Amino acid sequence: MSAQFEQEESVYAKLRLLMISRVMIVTFLLVITTFLKSQRSELLPELSLTFLYIIFALAYFFSTIYLLLPKIIKNFRANIYIQTIVDVILITGLVYVTGGIKSIYSVFYPLVIIYSILFLERGGGLIIASASSISYGLLLDLEYYGMIRPPYSKSVQDSELGPESVFFQIFIHILSFYIIALLASFVVEREKKARILLAEKETAFNQLDLLHRSIIQSVDTGILTINLQCKIKSFNRAAEQITGFTFAEVENRNIVEIFPGLAQIQETIKEEHKSSTINRYNMKFTNKGNVSLTLGCSVSTLKDNKGKRIGDIVIFQDLTSIIKMEQALDKSRKLAIIGEMAAGLAHEMRNPLASISGSIQILKKDLNLNNSDVRLMHIILRGKDQLENIIKDFLLLAKPKSENREIFFIKEIIEDVIESIHFVSDWNSDIEISLLLSDNLSILANRMEIKEVIWNLTLNAVQSMPDGGMLSIETKKVLSDDATKECLEIKLVDTGYGIDEKYFNKLFEPFFTTKEKGTGLGLAIVNRIVEAYNGTVKIENNSTKGTTCVVSLPLNK
Numbered sequence: 001m002s003a004q005f006e007q008e009e010s011v012y013a014k015l016r017l018l019m020i021s022r023v024m025i026v027t028f029l030l031v032i033t034t035f036l037k038s039q040r041s042e043l044l045p046e047l048s049l050t051f052l053y054i055i056f057a058l059a060y061f062f063s064t065i066y067l068l069l070p071k072i073i074k075n076f077r078a079n080i081y082i083q084t085i086v087d088v089i090l091i092t093g094l095v096y097v098t099g100g101i102k103s104i105y106s107v108f109y110p111l112v113i114i115y116s117i118l119f120l121e122r123g124g125g126l127i128i129a130s131a132s133s134i135s136y137g138l139l140l141d142l143e144y145y146g147m148i149r150p151p152y153s154k155s156v157q158d159s160e161l162g163p164e165s166v167f168f169q170i171f172i173h174i175l176s177f178y179i180i181a182l183l184a185s186f187v188v189e190r191e192k193k194a195r196i197l198l199a200e201k202e203t204a205f206n207q208l209d210l211l212h213r214s215i216i217q218s219v220d221t222g223i224l225t226i227n228l229q230c231k232i233k234s235f236n237r238a239a240e241q242i243t244g245f246t247f248a249e250v251e252n253r254n255i256v257e258i259f260p261g262l263a264q265i266q267e268t269i270k271e272e273h274k275s276s277t278i279n280r281y282n283m284k285f286t287n288k289g290n291v292s293l294t295l296g297c298s299v300s301t302l303k304d305n306k307g308k309r310i311g312d313i314v315i316f317q318d319l320t321s322i323i324k325m326e327q328a329l330d331k332s333r334k335l336a337i338i339g340e341m342a343a344g345l346a347h348e349m350r351n352p353l354a355s356i357s358g359s360i361q362i363l364k365k366d367l368n369l370n371n372s373d374v375r376l377m378h379i380i381l382r383g384k385d386q387l388e389n390i391i392k393d394f395l396l397l398a399k400p401k402s403e404n405r406e407i408f409f410i411k412e413i414i415e416d417v418i419e420s421i422h423f424v425s426d427w428n429s430d431i432e433i434s435l436l437l438s439d440n441l442s443i444l445a446n447r448m449e450i451k452e453v454i455w456n457l458t459l460n461a462v463q464s465m466p467d468g469g470m471l472s473i474e475t476k477k478v479l480s481d482d483a484t485k486e487c488l489e490i491k492l493v494d495t496g497y498g499i500d501e502k503y504f505n506k507l508f509e510p511f512f513t514t515k516e517k518g519t520g521l522g523l524a525i526v527n528r529i530v531e532a533y534n535g536t537v538k539i540e541n542n543s544t545k546g547t548t549c550v551v552s553l554p555l556n557k
Contacts, residue, residue, distance in 0.1 A: 430468025464496025
């Protein structure tokens with residue numbers, strides 16, 4: 001319906017333009033006539049002017065009628081036929097009052113024929129050409145035979161014009177009318193076909209352009225194009241999402257301003273004779289939100305339809321999460337290998353250690369030892385206990401026993417750990433502990449594993465504050481990062497000496513430690529246990545002093 005309405009509006013707009021053109025032509029003739037009269041010209045006698053004014057008045061009158069005609073007669077072609085026939089009659093009258101066979105105003109017939117073809121096509125044009133021929137021929141015949149006489153001209157019989165001249169003039173005009181009709185119709189038809197073909201091409205181009213834009217805008221890969229001056233000329237939706245910049249913000253800016261990592265290829269991009277096709281590589285990038293990302297990029301030459309280079313296409317993806325997954329997978333593989341080794345080592349050590357431990361206990365009971373031997377016996381027993389703890393850590397690192405789960409309050413575990421931590425050798429009486437624990441926050445898990453997690457993290461915090469400080473422990477219920485499930489969050493904040501930035505990537509690696517007496521298994525065990533529950537561990541330095549450790553464990557109900 002909208003397309004049909006637009007088409008009708010276009011047709012009536014052309015019709016209104018025709019009416020305005022007709023009025024302008026009549027007005028122009030009226031001005032010329034008035035000017036000649038004011039100059040007292042002998043070209044037009046007074047009697048002729050009267051009839052001219054009548055013709056002009058009729059033209060204005062019918063032009064007014066034409067404005068109302070579409071409301072009365074809805075058929076468009078009928079409107080055009082009425083106007084053209086009336087115009088032919090008025091032109092015939094104009095020719096009559098301006099000299100008949102000697103009048104120069106017969107030139108207006110072709111105008112009517114041409115515009116009739118524009119609206120009515122070839123068939124309508126030939127009809128109007130026939131009407132013009134009949135009107136003009138009949139006028140000259142009536143004038144020749146003396147049946148009518150122009151207001152100020154001599155009769156044809158009184159003039160020097162013979163019948164051959166009159167016939168020839170009629171023949172020439174009729175021939176010109178039909179030739180004009182045929183030529184104009186040929187031009188109009190060709191123009192119409194060209195317009196239809198152009199519309200089809202435009203439709204096909206628009207569909208292709210829409211498809212192209214839909215593909216470019218729908219892919220999850222960032223795509224941008226630059227010209228030979230390295231100015232950004234296009235920027236798709238994925239590029240906006242990855243970088244945080246809108247197209248309006250980056251348009252016509254140098255690509256290096258947005259992607260500093262591309263500075264290394266800028267010279268290649270600028271040199272028109274070189275190919276800028278570069279294999280995929282990774283690039284560090286900080287987006288508009290100041291978030292550090294790793295982008296996988298590739299640059300390809302952009303050419304026109306003649307094969308001439310006009311710029312470059314830069315394609316990029318956010319690989320940050322993929323790289324993190326690869327790193328986590330690589331770490332898991334390493335942990336799996338270490339776990340297998342630890343399990344085998346613990347198994348091989350456990351039986352001999354049990355035999356040694358039993359034998360020492362029997363010897364201690366049956367032997368009467370002096371003070372020096374008693375001290376040696378205590379050293380042996382302490383060494384035995386250390387070996388047992390290492391074996392226990394190896395077994396936890398190899399495979400946490402998450403299957404023995406029960407529901408318990410996390411507050412009880414934390415309070416138990418805090419009570420025990422006061423008796424370790426690294427405890428300092430200047431350390432203050434602040435607890436902000438939820439009373440009714442419970443979790444389904446292995447009690448000993450969760451206690452091991454809290455114990456290791458608390459012990460690390462205590463060891464980082466040899467001169468005293470503040471340790472805050474808080475528990476609360478939060479949503480996971482993807483807001484799909486509830487989690488238990490355990491946050492430990494200390495005011496110790498913090499962690500060197502260069503060690504952050506190695507914190508959870510087995511056997512990595514910066515302590516003289518450490519085994520490097522504490523945080524590895526914590527990470528292993530938390531991962532077994534599909535949780536997360538995050539450790540970062542505080543803005544002022546110390547570190548913050550946040551453990552997030554899914555709540556199973």
